[in-house]
Amino acid sequence: MSKGRTFRGGIHPIGHKELSATKAIKVMTPPAEVIIPLKQHVGACCKPLVKKGDIVNKGQKIGDADAFVSAPIHAPVSGVVKAIESCWHPAGGKVQAIVIENDNEERLDPSITPKGELDQLDADAIKTIVREAGIVGLGGATFPTHVKLAPPPDKRIQTLIINGCECEPYLTCDHRLMVEHPDRIIDGTRALLKALGISKAIIGIELNKPDAIEAMQRAAVGHAGIEIVPLKLKYPQGAERQLITAITGKEVPAGGLPMDIGIVVNNVGTAAAIQTAIQTGMPLIERIVTVSGEGVKEPQNLLVRVGSRCSDVLEAAGGFTGTPKQVIIGGPLTGTTQFDLSVPVTKCTSGILVFNQLKTAREPDPCIRCGRCVDVCPAFLVPTTIARYVDGGKLNEAVRWGLLNCIECGSCSYVCPANRFLVQSIKLGKQEVQAERHKKTS
Ligand code: SF4
Numbered sequence: 001m002s003k004g005r006t007f008r009g010g011i012h013p014i015g016h017k018e019l020s021a022t023k024a025i026k027v028m029t030p031p032a033e034v035i036i037p038l039k040q041h042v043g044a045c046c047k048p049l050v051k052k053g054d055i056v057n058k059g060q061k062i063g064d065a066d067a068f069v070s071a072p073i074h075a076p077v078s079g080v081v082k083a084i085e086s087c088w089h090p091a092g093g094k095v096q097a098i099v100i101e102n103d104n105e106e107r108l109d110p111s112i113t114p115k116g117e118l119d120q121l122d123a124d125a126i127k128t129i130v131r132e133a134g135i136v137g138l139g140g141a142t143f144p145t146h147v148k149l150a151p152p153p154d155k156r157i158q159t160l161i162i163n164g165c166e167c168e169p170y171l172t173c174d175h176r177l178m179v180e181h182p183d184r185i186i187d188g189t190r191a192l193l194k195a196l197g198i199s200k201a202i203i204g205i206e207l208n209k210p211d212a213i214e215a216m217q218r219a220a221v222g223h224a225g226i227e228i229v230p231l232k233l234k235y236p237q238g239a240e241r242q243l244i245t246a247i248t249g250k251e252v253p254a255g256g257l258p259m260d261i262g263i264v265v266n267n268v269g270t271a272a273a274i275q276t277a278i279q280t281g282m283p284l285i286e287r288i289v290t291v292s293g294e295g296v297k298e299p300q301n302l303l304v305r306v307g308s309r310c311s312d313v314l315e316a317a318g319g320f321t322g323t324p325k326q327v328i329i330g331g332p333l334t335g336t337t338q339f340d341l342s343v344p345v346t347k348c349t350s351g352i353l354v355f356n357q358l359k360t361a362r363e364p365d366p367c368i369r370c371g372r373c374v375d376v377c378p379a380f381l382v383p384t385t386i387a388r389y390v391d392g393g394k395l396n397e398a399v400r401w402g403l404l405n406c407i408e409c410g411s412c413s414y415v416c417p418a419n420r421f422l423v424q425s426i427k428l429g430k431q432e433v434q435a436e437r438h439k440k441t442s
């Protein structure tokens with residue numbers, strides 16, 4: 001096997017993937033009640049298409065928006081709409097959500113029909129299927145996929161990159177998907193290529209998943225133009241910009257997008273969701289979630305209906321080993337600590353991690369100017385300086401030092417010997433700048 005490519009900067013955290021990497025995907029029994037947030041994607045929030053008391057079918061569209069940058073939502077179970085009310089979102093803050101009481105009939109919506117063979121679908125038909133199925137980036141970005149498939153006419157796309165890195169510790173949902181369903185990923189990749197009107201796709205997978213690399217290589221045989229590229233082990237290689245550099249050697253310009261250099265990136269989970277939407281007509285109503293950490297009795301990978309409560313998923317994984325100190329949704333470096341386990345699984349919930357010791361919130365010491373945060377920053381920033389400007393309220397200076405180019409990977413905080421809250425300050429600074437800009441334009 002080749003030595004693998006990579007990008008400059010980054011860190012090598014302990015993976016802890018052995019807890020769940022060999023556990024085959026199990027299907028979780030749908031819960032008695034699901035909570036479907038009307039916003040699970042980048043872009044405009046959906047408006048409900050149902051009201052309290054309505055009977056809904058599994059796969060029925062229950063929320064949508066007119067805006068181009070948005071993605072509809074669908075009922076993951078059949079049942080009755082119990083309420084439309086605000087709920088806590090796992091990313092923080094409150095959002096409107098549709099609560100459905102499951103009638104356990106699994107009654108399919110009449111709209112759920114196979115969409116035909118890929119060979120018979122043209123690019124526009126594929127884009128429509130992807131949009132109507134509510135497919136978004138399942139790697140965590142939740143950018144609506146149909147938007148990525150419609151670049152402006154002046155952007156000439158040449159290469160599709162499929163992200164199979166899964167570089168964050170503990171998470172193994174993409175790994176299991178590649179091992180168990182490589183053909184679905186290849187078929188989804190073919191659909192993406194057809195929608196983009198191009199013929200070259202590269203699937204990047206880190207070298208710590210040899211079984212996934214092998215399975216994907218086997219599935220790609222006979223599909224000209226689809227190449228599997230092994231990558232060295234490094235975090236945050238799954239971040240879009242770092243993955244592009246690792247695979248092509250090219251840099252996305254600061255403030256630009258991958259399409260500026262002719263590239264579109266999608267996750268392996270997204271490709272598989274597209275295959276499902278075409279083959280069965282089923283929209284994005286479920287996803288694989290890694291439930292792990294030493295605080296979980298039976299770490300595993302579960303196929304979970306969107307809207308299932310975090311507490312239901314934890315129960316399906318055997319519950320807690322002790323008294324949990326921290327529950328994180330997502331990975332330990334980019335995820336969000338939860339204070340209420342009734343939050344629902346959304347389209348971007350890759351993991352639920354439970355720890356009996358705190359992973360974050362250590363007491364900070366003064367900066368010792370060691371420069372480690374600078375060495376590891378994959379965006380070539382000076383995190384200590386940016387964080388200092390944010391903390392001092394000098395946002396313009398922080399922007400001048402590249403605040404908005406931070407990809408929030410947390411590598412700087414991870415290596416800081418003084419436990420400085422670098423990524424936390426930088427995230428806050430970005431939010432303040434974006435809110436300020438939003439105020440000026442609205
Ligand atoms: S400054 Fe941002 S991009 Fe750089 S290491 Fe810190 S979190 Fe990552």
Ligand code: SF4
Pocket residue numbers: 366367368369370371372373374384412415416417418419420422
């Ligand atoms: S790693 Fe921490 S201590 Fe070292 S320069 Fe950066 S902020 Fe300062």
